[in-house]
Structure formats: structure tokens, C-alpha cells
Amino acid sequence: MDQAGMTTLAIRASETLPPHVRESLPQDFAEAVDFHGHLCPGLTIGYRAANIAMERLGVRRGSDEELVGIVENDACGVDAFQLVTGCTIGKGNFIFRDYGKQSFVLVRRTDGRGVRVAMRHDAFPVDREFATATTRDFDPSATEAERNAARERHHQRAINLLRLDEERFAAVSEVKVELPSKARLFASVVCSQCGEPVMEARLRMRDGEPCCIPCSEQYGRGWEING
Ligand SMILES: [Zn+2]
């Protein structure tokens, strides 16, 4: 039981790190590691991008400023970016663009002023020794020592990225962004096929009756794949 009297099911990933690694991480980055589940260079990219963008915009975490995050990838760093900026998919102030680029944009809703942080192509060079070590980490015949060495190298790469000079890490630019209107609340309607409530804006029609998207796309019943 934790202090709130709730059973904690989570294992904090940051606490499983070797002490010398754990102690070198800023507290909010350790929280990002906990949320993401491991320490990795990708997480570091999103963490740094979020901090750089917030600093440039002059906003702080938890301030009243209404922010919108736009990410151009769906890799590890997106978790840190959401945690640090408070722009989350659930809150509706988060936009995902599937460009496969390590770029992150943070926008102030009031005036559309934004900052785009794009990782430089040479900020995270290929490390052949690391590539070999990582492959070894997945190799069932690798020894415990080899596995630990691979992990150590992975962590070290993340920490190096954390400490890299900002100019060498990313190109930062001011952008002006036209934002879509704020997420609205929609009424929900019961699907005529599966009986589950569906947000009105996502309804489809089938045989003149309202239904959810999975029910509209197949003659089975949504998730009952074997049904
Ligand atoms: Zn990761």
C-alpha cells in the first residue's frame, strides 16, 4: 500500500537502474523513465526537446499557459514530451504527425506562437560497438556480463545525449501554427450492433441504424473475432 492507501502495482524503472546511472538523472527525467519503463536515448531526445521548447516559449510545467504539442514521430521520446509539457493525447492538446522525424513542436494556444525542436542528424551518431552489444543483448547465448555491458552502453548513450550542447543536439526555430479548435465534448450514442456507447462524432450508419466503426466495417460483432 502506498501513502494514499492504494496498492501500487508499478515497479519504478528508474529504481532498477544502477545507482551511478540513477543519481546522474534529473528528478523529472527519472519520472519520465518510470512512465516509459526504461532509460533509452530516444526518451532523452523527447525530454530535451520538451525542455528546450518550454524554455524558449518562457513557459513552465504546470503553468496556466495553454499549450499544444505536435510531435512528428511515435517513438520513445513522445512519452517524455507528453510528461514534461503536459500536452497529452488524453487531454486533446497533443497532435501526432506520422513523419518519422525526431522533431517536436510546442505551441502557445493564445497566439499560435510555437517553437520547433528538430534533432540534428549528427547528434546521435551510429556506434558500431553499441550495435554489436545490443544485438548481443538479445542473443540467448550472451553471458550475463555481456548483457550488462550492452545495457551500460545503452544507458551511457542516453546520458551523453542528455549532456550534449544544445546547439549540437538540435536546431531550434520559431514557428507560427494554425491550431485546430479545442477538443469538444460529444454526446455518446449506443451502437445498435454491440450495445457499447460511442462518441457521436464517430458514429456510422448500418441498415439505417447508428453503429460504431468496428461494427460498421464487418458483419461480425466488433471485437468478437471468433464469434
Ligand atoms: Zn525507449
Ligand SMILES: [Zn+2]
Ligand atoms: Zn458496435
